[in-house]
Amino acid sequence: MEIRIDSLAAGGDGVGRDEGGRVVFVPLTAPGDRVRVRIVEGRKRFARAELVEVLEASDDRVDPPCKAFGRCGGCAWQHLAYPAQVSAKGAIVADALRRIGRFDVAPSVPTTASPEAYGYRVRTRLVQQGTRLGYRMQRSHSICVVDTCPVLDPRLQAVLGVDRDPSSPASSASGQEWEAAVGSAGKVRAQRTDVPGAAVDQRVGEDLLRISHGVFAQANGLLVEPLVQAVHGHAAPRGRTQVSCVELYSGAGLFTMGLSRRFDQVWAVESHPGAVVDLRFNLERAGRSNVRVEEGSVESVLPRLGVSGPDLLVLDPPRAGVSPEALQSILALAPHRIVYVSCDPATLARDLARLRDDGYRLVHVEAFDLFPQTPHVESLATLERARP
Secondary structure, three states, rough: EEEEEEOOOOOOEEEEOOOOEEEEOOOOOOOOEEEEEEEEEEEEEEOOOOEEEEEEEOOEEOOOOOOOOOOOOOOOOEEHHHHHHHHHHHHHHHHHHHHHHOOOOOOOOOOEEOOOOOOOOOOOEEEEEEEEEEEEOOOOEEEEEOOOOOOEOHHHHHHOOOOOOOOOOOHHOOOOOOOEEEOOOEEEEEEEEEOOOOOOEEEEEEEEEOOOOOOOOOOOOOOOOOHHHHHHHHHOOOOOOEEEEEOOOOOOOOOOOHHHHHOEEEEEEEOHHHHHHHHHHHHHHHOOOOEEEEOOOOOHHHHHHHOOOEEEEOOOOOOOOOOOOHHHHHHHHHHEEEEEOOOHHHHHHHHHHHHHOOOEEEEEEEEEOOOOOOOOOOEEEEEEEEHH
């Protein structure tokens, strides 16, 4: 069939409608495209299709620079001009807030673009195929070996396109994951995830963070500092005495370091043992003694934290968002202000709706494009307690 693509879905597919009005999702298309597609999955309310031919190209369609685009599962939007990507992400966050959270928000939220649309990624996960490295293919567990990757920081390009010693027969090495990262001083680390590896240091403002092998850190080395500055700006508004702050899912201390300078006392909760070791090291190296680090899951730590009504709660949960048990403990904690950082608009909208229903008011939301060439987007929401 032939359809016109009208918008982009949260998963990255183009969205059009067939003659009967049924929604059709088509990968590798752009708003404004007129395309011929083939239905691969048909349901009553929607269908999924594959692109057969672009009959009329959108003004936002561009030539992808990567030869593996369309096969490699790392990127989904290289065919889309970067300003259109940023615009789409602001609309995707707003749509989730309206549709899932039932919030009355504008059609798009303000979105900070990455300073560069390529060459921004300072850490990545790769998969071994024999003695070579690559990424998972789209919608598959198969591996797409690549010699170059345009979204990687140029210093990481040397990790690709070379033969690796699998330390075992090639057949058993295939499928083994690797982590590659580059620190602010240029130190490159490429190591299998099943063995120990060296740490790298990441400079964020006045702080130097040690991040060990296997510990999560933001991948966009160009936009991480503006994100941190925004979190700190909304965490400690001017004109108020800041006393206490609780931070959940604190990691190695990306936000913790600055929070420790803005509050008299900070409680930082983290479950990953390696991240806890890094966090304590980073605090000690910076001479920060007003942070109490609690190791364990949010669900187990919050009920015994012994804090009530802190000035601020900061949380940066994984993609699944906050569990019902953790959310209940947050409500019992009763913070005056909440700053929520999220990498998934759907779970963010779900959690914000629960907080709203229990007495919090959404006062600000914005987005950061930490993941150019993909549909993923980071969001920052601020809430204040509207009633006791």
